[in-house]
Amino acid sequence: MPTPVVLVAGLHATARTATVEQLLAEHPGSLAIHHDLRQVTHGRVRRSVRDRTDVLDTAEVRLAHGCATCTVREDLLPQLVRHAAGASLLIIDLWDSIEPRPVAEALARTEQLRLTCVHTALDAEHVPLDICRGDRLAGTGQAATAGDQRHLAEVLARQIEYATSLSLHGGDAEDTELSAAVLGHLAPHTPIVTIPDITGPMLDVHxxxxxxxxxxxxxxxxxxxxxxxxxxxxxxxxxxxxxLFDAMDELVTTTVRSRGRFWLANRHERMLAWDAVAGVASVDDAGPWLAALPEAAWDLTSPIRRAAALDWNPIIGDRVQHLVFTGPGIDRDRICGLLDSCFIGRDDSLPGAAAWAGYVDPFSPVLNLEENA
Structure with a gap:
């Protein structure tokens, strides 16, 4: 039977360590594997394997392809398989800024392992501040590679939103209350627990x-x-x-976290993804709307995606503007009014009209990357 695996992520090392220690104590025979990336900018990664009482093994791992995530993934999987037969539970103690999703998806392809939980451990004193921080990881000493350009808050948001459970450590009662409120907005469907539950079925990474x-x-x-x-x-x-482009700066800087899907009149066939945290925003092409696909191609999309047809509009199909903004003291009327002012007007060309090709598209540099390459 495959050995259960719990993946523990989080920017806050003390909170993550507390969770790992709890799991080791709660489950006799469990092992924790950690890759220390403090020297990653010098090309060095240190791997350790431990149980509840001692460090059983340490080794220096060569940085693969100059990528810390690749290194962790390529060294981690053989180590997990090696220890699977003799462990009751395998705990992956991820380095601060490693995001859990690529590791979880790599685990799903290994038959000897059964991923049962993706958990993010957080420091209650730091969550409300860190989700607002626009610092780059290189400046906080938590970079995963020498050229890591990610921002602290964007990594924290992804660690929180991907997890199947969360925990809060440290701080006082007021810190815990505020952090729990923040998490309730960022990940409302994810439980905050004392210790991760590893008894469930294998997670479906899809x-x-x-x-x-x-x-x-x-x-x-x-x-x-x-x-x-x-x-x-x-x-x-x-x-x-x-x-919309002109309004983005205000929308991003007056809120802490925003995300969602939207469509532009000049790109009516493409779903666009909005993602912003701590003043850092990105807009990406998320693929075609169902309305832009031949019906025969719908079978290639997931059932949850096809569920969008339940709200089908006879004119625009499944196209929708659905953006969500979170932060302290947000002026709801101002946010909605500003976005409403970005609609096309009566004098503008209809969606998909050839006339749009004659207008300057400020999103073109980021959305037409293949054309610009």
Whole structure:
């Protein structure tokens, strides 16, 4: 029978270590594997294997392809398989800035292992501050590679939103209350637990991906918890690319976390993904809308994606504007009004009209990467 595996992620090393120690104590015969990336900028990665009482093995691992995530994945899987037969539970103690998704998806392809939990451990004192920080990981000493350009808050958001459970450590009662409120907005469907539950069935990584991928993401609902607010903007009309681009700076800098899916009048066939945290925003092409596909191709999409047809509009199909903004003291009317002002008007060309080709598209540099290469 495959050995159960729990993946423990988190930027806060003390919180992550506390969770790993709890799991080792709770499950006799369990082992924890950790890759230390403190010297990764010098090409060195240190792997350790331990049980509840001692470090059983350490080794220096060569950096694969200059990529820390690749190194962890390529060295981790053989180590897990090697120890699987003799362990009751295998615990993956991920380095601070390693994101859990690629590791989880690699585990799913290994028959001897059964991933039962993806857990993110957090420091209650730091969560509300760190989710607002625009610092690059290189500046905090948590970079995963020498050229790591990611921001601390974006990694923290992905660790929180991908996890199947969360835990809070440290801080006082007020810190815990505020952090729990923040997590309730960022990941409302994810339980906050004392210790990860590793007794469940093997996780389906395709379902985990659908929880966070733009086309199928379980986006938060309108909510107010103390000083934390989540605003949902849900519309159907097409957006003008220039007007939306001009509004982005205010939308991103006056909120902490925002994400969702939307469509532009000049790109009516493509679903666009919005992702912003701590003032850092990205817009990506998330593929075609169902309405832009021949019906025969629908069978190639996931059932949860096809469920969008339940809200099918006879004119625009499954196209939708669905953006969610979270932060303290958000002016709901201002956010919604600003976005409403970005719709195309009566004097603008209809979606998909050839006339749009004559307009400057400010999103072109990031959305037409293949054309620009």
């Amino acid at each position: 379902e985990l991906a659908q929880r966070v991928d733009p086309a199928t993401a379980q986006l938060p609902a309108d909510r107010q918890t103390g000083e934390v607010t989540t605003v949902v903007w849900h519309r159907l009309r097409p957006l003008h690319p220039g007007r």
